Amino acid sequence: MAQLLEVRDLQTSFFTRDGEVRSVRGVSFAVGEGEMVGIVGESGSGKSVAAKSLLGLIPPPGKIVGGQVLLRGEDMLRLPEPKLRAARGKRIAMIFQDPMTALNPVLKIGTQLTEVIRRHRNVGRAEARRLAIDWLRExxxxxxxxxxxxxxxxxxxxxxxxxxxxxxxxxxxxxxIADEPTTALDVTIQAQILKLMKRLCGTTNTSVVLITHDLGVVAQVCTRVVVMYGGLVMEEGAVGDIFEAPQHPYTQGLLRSIPRVTEGKRERLVSIEGSPPNLLHPPKGCPFQERCPHAMDKCGELPPYFESKPGHRSLCWLQDGQGYPSRPLAFAGSAALQQGGEAP
Incomplete structure (x- = not known):
């Protein structure tokens, strides 16, 4: 599969009165042509900031301080502002979390749709309106x-x-880029929207980066998963690998917290104790160390990425053959798949 997007060591900070909040601290991942990649993690893990950084949509006091966002080899972060504005919507588009705040309440739907079409496609008013109607029908x-x-x-x-x-x-x-597009919707509408996105993106061969905290959604529509925590990628791999054989304790904790549909059994949900790290003063070592049941002295140093198999990497010292063995959760994948449907 040819690579469409390659993100290399992306770093985004917010410069506040209290100091620099390092929201994204060196994130790297890639998206292939026609691929749907899910980015998951708790609130505050850096998912949405990383997504908006791809479009350069970081308002002051935020700033992208390092890294590359290569779209077909062209670094979007190095483009002059006029070219970047032209690329937004035409080459990279974004669906925001709350459509009521993303849409202008005093403008008609048609006005907002035709404005986007006329800006990026060389058509007149009548043709733009016809295209807008066609897309609403679609x-x-x-x-x-x-x-x-x-x-x-x-x-x-x-x-x-x-x-x-x-x-x-x-x-x-x-x-x-879809930033939690189904969060405010009920379950039935959520399923319809996900099915619609998957069908339309398959028709147009558009690649998708789906930001969500819902692992069931990821299991339903994505091919690969990026797990973020503390501004870093904790684990990345194919959906089947992540759900059936998670390597990082944080990923295992997320999967344990999913309700299991098991007839005749009642079990308490297992929560992850503690709170996410303060990114105003991020830890030097593994950001999950304070909450990890397998934490050891070595975790005070940030580990490199270890690959359990080609394409499946995790940021954890447990994978270097030392310390406690990683314990895959045999039930976790099936629970998420039951909740979100079959993985593609």
Whole structure:
């Protein structure tokens, strides 16, 4: 599979009165053409900041302080601002978490859709309106010829999210970044939106970076998983490898916290004790050390990445053959798959 996106040592900080908050501290991953990659982790792990950094959407006092974001070999972070603005929407598009705040409440849906289309495609008003109606119909909006002239508040949450997907895909971008696109939706609508995204991206061959805290969603639609914590990638691998044989204790903890659908059994959920690290003063060693049941003196030093197999890496000293053996969770993958459906 040809590589579309390659992120190398991405670093993003926020410079506050109290000091530098290092939200993303050296994140690297890649996305192939037509691939859907999930980025998971607790709130505050750096997922959304990393995603917005790919588009250069870090407002002051934030700043991307290092790294590369290579889209087909071109470093997006080195582009002049006019070229970067032109690339947003045309080459890379983003679906934000809350469509009600992402859409302008005083402008009609059609106005917002046609503005995006006319900005990135050389078409007139009439053609832009026709394309906007076609995309509304494509994402499942009933009576698009009528609803294109309505305001965001006249749409339900699920319908607003469909409008956001239409807006993001209307210029057929090479890469789509979806930042928790189903968080505010009920389970039934969530399933519909995920199915819609997977179908449309398959039709257009658009690659997807899906930001979520829901492991069931990842199991349902993604091919690879990036697990983030404390501004770093803790583990990365194929969906099957991550869910059936997790190598990092943090990944194992996330999977243990998923409710299991086991008939006739009642079990308590296993939580991860403690709190995420303070990234104003990030630990020098493994950021998960204070919460890890296998922590040892060596964890005071940040480990390199170890590969348990090609394409499956983890940032943990347990994988170097020393200390305690890593204990894969045989039940974890099946629990997540039960919750989110079959892995692709």
């Amino acid at each position: 994402v499942g909006i009933p009576s698009p010829e009528r609803r294109i002239d309505q305001y965001p508040h006249e749409f339900s949450g699920g319908m607003r999210q469909r409008v956001m997907i239409a807006m993001a895909l209307s210029c057929e971008p090479e890469l789509l």
